[in-house]
Amino acid sequence: MDIIRDTRPQRKRKRIFWVVGGVGLLALAIFGTRLLPTAVPAVDAATVWQDTVEHGTMIRQVRGPGTLIPEQTRWITAETAGRIEQILSLPGTNVHEGDLIMRMSNPDVDMALLQAQQQLSQARAALAQLRTSLQTQELSQRATIATLRTTFLEADRVYRTNQRLFDENPNLVAQADLDRSRELVEELSLRVELEQDRLEVIESTTQVQLDAQEDQIGRLVALERFNAERLISMQVDVPVGGVLAPLEIPLQEGQWVQSGQQLSRVVVPGRLKAEIRITQTQAQDIVIGQVALIDTRTDTIQGTVTRIDPAVRSGTVTIDVSLPADLPGSARPDLSVDGNVIIERLDDVTYVGRPTFGQANQRVSIFKVTEDGAFADRVTVQLGASSVNDMQVLDGLQEGDVVILSDMSRWDGYDRVRLRN
Numbered sequence: 001m002d003i004i005r006d007t008r009p010q011r012k013r014k015r016i017f018w019v020v021g022g023v024g025l026l027a028l029a030i031f032g033t034r035l036l037p038t039a040v041p042a043v044d045a046a047t048v049w050q051d052t053v054e055h056g057t058m059i060r061q062v063r064g065p066g067t068l069i070p071e072q073t074r075w076i077t078a079e080t081a082g083r084i085e086q087i088l089s090l091p092g093t094n095v096h097e098g099d100l101i102m103r104m105s106n107p108d109v110d111m112a113l114l115q116a117q118q119q120l121s122q123a124r125a126a127l128a129q130l131r132t133s134l135q136t137q138e139l140s141q142r143a144t145i146a147t148l149r150t151t152f153l154e155a156d157r158v159y160r161t162n163q164r165l166f167d168e169n170p171n172l173v174a175q176a177d178l179d180r181s182r183e184l185v186e187e188l189s190l191r192v193e194l195e196q197d198r199l200e201v202i203e204s205t206t207q208v209q210l211d212a213q214e215d216q217i218g219r220l221v222a223l224e225r226f227n228a229e230r231l232i233s234m235q236v237d238v239p240v241g242g243v244l245a246p247l248e249i250p251l252q253e254g255q256w257v258q259s260g261q262q263l264s265r266v267v268v269p270g271r272l273k274a275e276i277r278i279t280q281t282q283a284q285d286i287v288i289g290q291v292a293l294i295d296t297r298t299d300t301i302q303g304t305v306t307r308i309d310p311a312v313r314s315g316t317v318t319i320d321v322s323l324p325a326d327l328p329g330s331a332r333p334d335l336s337v338d339g340n341v342i343i344e345r346l347d348d349v350t351y352v353g354r355p356t357f358g359q360a361n362q363r364v365s366i367f368k369v370t371e372d373g374a375f376a377d378r379v380t381v382q383l384g385a386s387s388v389n390d391m392q393v394l395d396g397l398q399e400g401d402v403v404i405l406s407d408m409s410r411w412d413g414y415d416r417v418r419l420r421n
Contacts, residue, residue, distance in 0.1 A: 051353035055399040066276035079233040082106035091246035102236035113227040152188035276339035283317035360386035369402040
């Protein structure tokens with residue numbers, strides 16, 4: 001006889017199989033695309049720069065390269081053109097005021113001095129001759145006046161005698177003789193007055209002529225002194241003590257230099273200052289009195305902004321930072337440094353490290369690392385104020401979020417990347 005089989009367990013197993021298979025297919029449909037290399041690109045986690053979003057006080061700074069320079073520097077320039085005959089002191093030498101550092105020569109300067117001396121000697125001789133001539137002329141005029149006065153007095157006595165005799169007896173003196181003696185007295189009196197006036201003119205103009213000649217001598221003395229100083233300047237010395245600093249283009253013996261050309265530079269011992277070049281777009285927030293940190297590569301020096309150049313040169317603004325008198329040994333003139341100027345302190349803000357992309361007050365997309373650290377999803381972030389190393393976050397991130405700050409432009413077409421350890 002036929003035995004009836006029980007098929008219920010077999011149908012139950014098939015039902016379980018189909019349920020498990022359906023769940024597996026659903027899981028594969030949900031998570032499979034994320035695991036596919038073509039859908040989610042892999043990024044080596046060790047090659048990207050990650051940072052954690054923080055909340056608190058953000059110090060806003062701007063940075064720029066610069067140089068340490070002395071606060072007091074004295075340039076030595078050529079007063080006249082000449083040839084360098086000998087260089088006695090090289091850059092780096094400690095010198096004192098008046099030390100000779102260079103000898104120069106110029107035959108034209110020697111000739112100019114000789115000509116000035118010759119002209120001065122001739123002018124002095126001309127002054128002596130003029131003084132003698134004027135004195136002789138004055139003495140001669142005085143003698144002429146004395147002779148005329150004697151003649152006038154004699155003629156006056158004759159006239160008075162003739163007048164007295166004529167008054168006593170008209171027959172004793174003829175009328176014509178009386179008139180002639182009177183006319184002679186009048187003529188001599190007039191001549192005496194004229195010669196006296198001429199003497200006064202000579203006396204009044206004597207000093208004027210002497211002063212004019214002495215003025216000419218004074219000018220020639222100044223010209224002679226100027227040429228003598230030009231000759232002395234060919235022996236180049238230092239006006240102040242210090243250390244000789246190098247020039248951009250070193251000078252050589254035998255080289256011809258022009259008037260006004262730089263011969264050397266003396267750095268006066270004392271305090272140094274920093275000249276920092278800030279990009280013009282960042283310099284607008286800098287004001288005098290702000291704190292600046294100067295990085296010498298081995299030390300950090302705190303200073304104060306004392307001057308801001310009003311002009312923009314090559315896209316940068318130069319600022320002067322005063323430094324304390326007690327400087328570390330690494331601080332030397334002409335040392336290349338980096339300067340950070342503290343603009344302001346922003347309290348109670350959310351901030352993160354400065355990304356390689358995006359500027360202040362912009363809305364950018366950035367990859368945020370998931371909690372398990374296996375993936376990074378693209379999020380939109382509103383940035384705020386910027387600093388040298390930090391950037392304020394206004395929206396899109398929370399404290400504790402981990403983001404990728406490296407350049408992720410290679411994955412602009414993806415909203416998620418897988419971080420490969």
